[in-house]
Amino acid sequence: MKRRSPAAPLLLPFVTFGIYALVWFAKTKNEINLVAPSRIPTTWLVILPIISYWWLWKFAVGVQETTGFSRAGAFWLLLLLGPIGAAIVQDSLNNSVPAPILRAGSPQPAVSI
Template sequence: MKRRSAAAVFFLPLITFGIYWIVWLAKTRGELNSQGAAVPTTWLFIVPIVSIWWLWKFAEGIARVTGGGVGSKFTLLFLLGSVGATFVQANMNARTSASAPMTTLTPATA
């Protein structure tokens, strides 16, 4: 998963009048699917009633890749929208960095 700034996920939807919220959903969906989740196309998010089901599938994908419960992620995204996405992104960043292997940088010798 790509590490994104949680502050950017919070402020960019405000600046772009909500467009970045959809962009974030689409990019994150692609990353989740590349890691084995089965989240349907983001176009379904635009359909009013179907968007609730789509957010549930999206939360399932996040839970599958990062671990944790589906209900809390769905609740954050459904009730708080892009503000909830800030908390979900911070959680994904923490889970991704915790599972990533540590690399040690050594100084170059001349």
């Protein structure tokens, strides 16, 4: 999984009129599908009115399998708090990624958004 700044899903949806939220869901869904046993379906389902709740639940299940974060907690954070919930979920995803091993004299790795 790629480490991302939690500020990205918090602030960029406001700048991009919500488009970055969809991009963030798609990127993290693909990364979760690589490591989690359950499969999260295509991100296009998140734009459908009723099915988006089911898709968000499947995404929360993937977050739980990847990070140990509560699936109900992830679901309600994303549903009720939107970008704030996404920042919290991104932070838990970042915490599940092992820190890179640095050798003496090597530069610090950059954290990308």
